[in-house]
Amino acid sequence: MKPIWIVDDDQSIRFVLEKALAREDLPVRSFTNPRDVLTALDDDEPQVLVSDIRMPGGSGIDLLSKVKARLPGLPVIIMTAYSDLDSAVSAFQGGAFEYLPKPFDLTKAIELIRRAVDESVREDVADERLQQMPEMLGQAPAMQDVFRAIGRLSQSNVTVLITGESGSGKELVAHALHKHSPRANGPFVAINTAAIPKDLLESELFGHERGAFTGAQTMRRGRFEQADGGTLFLDEIGDMPFDLQTRLLRVLSDGQFYRVGGHHPLKSNVRVIAATHQNLEDRVRQGVFREDLFHRLNVIRLRLPPLRERREDVPTLARFFMQKSAKDLGVEAKRISENALARLMAFDFPGNVRQLENICHWLTVMAPAQVIEPKDLPPELMGVAPLAPIQPVAELAPAVAVVAPSTASVAVPLVSSPSAGPYAPPVVLPVVSPAAVDLPAVRVDGFGAPPVAVLPVAAAQNGWISDLEREARGLLDAGQTDVWDQLTRRFEACLIHTALDLTRGRRIEAAQKLGIGRNTITRKIQELGIDD
Template sequence: MKPIWIVDDDQSIRFVLEKALAREQFAVRSFSNPRDALAALDDDQPQVLVSDIRMPGGSGLDLLGKVKARLPGLPVIIMTAYSDLDSAVSAFQGGAFEYLPKPFDVTKAVELIRRAVEESLREAVRDERSAEMPEMLGQAPAMQDVFRAIGRLSQSNVTVLITGESGSGKELVAQALHKHSPRGNGPFVAINTAAIPKDLLESELFGHERGAFTGAQTMRRGRFEQADGGTLFLDEIGDMPFDLQTRLLRVLSDGHFYRVGGHQPLKSNVRVIAATHQNLEDRVRQGAFREDLFHRLNVIRLRLPALRERREDIPMLARFFLQKSAKELGVETKRITDAAVERLLGFDFPGNVRQLENVCHWLTVMAPAQVIEPKDLPPEFWPSAGGGAAPAAASPAAETVSPPAFGATATAPVALGAPMSAEAVIASAMPAGTPAAPDAPPRWLVDLEREARSLLESGTPEVWERLTRQFEGQLIHTALDLTRGRRIEAAHKLGIGRNTITRKIQELGLDD
């Protein structure tokens, strides 16, 4: 493994990190200024770069930009003093993996660097696998069956009917069938028959002559003519108006059609691929779809599985869509943690692959850091959302909650005995005789949402600082109560360093 690079003009910072990382069996290389680090990139590369922001002879943010231009996948951790937190925003915008506030707890710093190393190693493997992305992705057995079918149909011009739920990728399959067919060099023309008004659909499909109807100022070629020598993809064929189904059947039967208002038959040299999310057999029984047209289209049927039937493909698809979105937006690709992927795997995706792609686009724009954690996912992926429901804070269950206990001490200084116990908070938020809904969020989160809303609507200043102090004070108070005031043990239970808990106790006035 490559070494960890540390760039800081403070010799004591370099010394502390070098010793701590050496104890964890990490190789380390240190630099006192950005200039030397950039020069070293000519013959060496780090696994992770840790850099200060303010240094004589160069800025850590400038170093970040130059390093990312050469090594876009390198995790960079920016060290910053509290007064530099505005700079941390710039660091994230520049592609930093995370920022490390000074003064930092050494244990937490090493833990953060270890996470960056693990992410770097995972990214290296992913980069090798995704060096050349295929036109369609899928390792699940159901998708492998689809790929085999495309291969078997590659040298055929036979009509294909693709079925599958909305958003499952039916047009991608149609494009693949076209690309690998003898017509691959011809045009691929797609039309969604459900998205075009009935009065216009006939003209869209078959074209029209000048003067055929009001507004027809010129002759127009339809999709059948545009697709001559290639493939015409008719999406959502189940929604085609009944009278147009008759005209389509004639084209499929004898290969001839007329433009709207025309008298000269035109020859169709087109392969038709149709797709629908509906059950066409049911549509035939209901009298909404012609049986003879159904049999004409249903020469070869290809069923595309829903995303919930191929969950093993979700991690690969998510990372692909994050790359795609970043490229479209001109930003650096964000990385997604295994924990966030697990959250995606537990979701049913009623909108299938299209929904996953939209989620990844949303994350590219909205996730605050370069690494996507579970908390960064949209509300429908939160545990309390019930696998796709609206956030529970807006549910009827939330409306029955009594006034918040979370903010009961909002205007009082945070002292050691001030916060309520966890039991008291839960008890005060639980109306008598009202059972908790199984999908409802924890009561304290509902209380927090109500208190935050109340403070924000009233224009109370420094809402973030006020509620954060209460939250941290309650956590530390509870841990100290359980450990009978032993700070090191309390810090261990909370998962923070002893220096951190000492500093927080001082900042929050818990010693008073």
């Protein structure tokens, strides 16, 4: 790991932070003025920069702006006096990760630096992914199916029908189909058939001759002519007026059409890609969409999954949109905490990817700090619980047998809240009792399957909170003075032990599952004496 840089002209501050960081096994490098920092940046760079705000030879705010210009993603912590409100505001406006008031509590200062380190490590990985960002994003199985279909169609000119909810990215798929087709060098022309009045749509599609109707003072080429040699994307095809469907069917059948008011047939050399959020089979049954046109369009059908069916893609998409919004607005990109991402993943997103992009744009403008926490999310997400509630044990259906390490257990199905949808992130139930030293975890059998939580039998019958209360009361009655430390250490050991068991000892993966940084889990393993 790269070192943490401390910039302060006060030797006592540097000494205290150096010693404290050394105890945490964090590399550190100290400077007395901003000038030396800027010189050192020519050959090296820090993981986190901690700088005083007032020093001989330069201001911490000026240093912040210069460092951010060279390393936009570097977390910078500004140290400032309690009364120096203007400096604190300037620090945040300049893109500081956080500010540390002087005099500061050393433990809290180290916690803040560790949080900045964890955030920096996550952002390093995210930045690498963003630099290699493809034109479309998606690790979910349903999206991988779409990518494979695009690949198979790359050498074809066949008509494609794209279905999916509004905002799921249908036009993006159409662009990809065109880009990877033999017609890639030709034009890509898109038209939303639902956004154009019926009286104008025919002229938009097929063009018109001069004098064809009142106001037609010149000849106009329609979208079919504009897309000659390329691809015509007909969005929301399910809303096309019934009489125009006949003309579209004729073009698809024999490749010829007439301009409005024209008498000479024109040849169409266009690949048609259509899209709709509606169920065309239902539209056919209702008599508002021609069955023969449906079969003509439905040669190859691609279904785009809604975002709630690909929740694992939300973090990647959110980070991408945060970077994109920051670039568009010319500001420092903000970061989303793991807790905020968990709440985003629990949201159903009726507007799908488009809604997520809008939320990220809102956060870029409205979130008060550089790191976005759950409290900073827009109002529509505030009522979303990131964890699914559990039914009382007496109301549960028969459980599925699951083996948990080192404890007798029963499997308890989890119930998703209506707001979170059926794919809410699984719940890890903490169990603290004298008889349970290992925390059983959630096991999910395939994406979309009901999560299953494993609880010790005693905890399932009496409630783990009651066990915790009884143990705490017993220790307090016995006059113990370290009750907090005892129970907290046992609880942390249970969490880490179970996460390591699930990941077969892989610390980084275990840290990700627990929502903590890899340095934090390493330190905790050493402190708690856990054998991984």
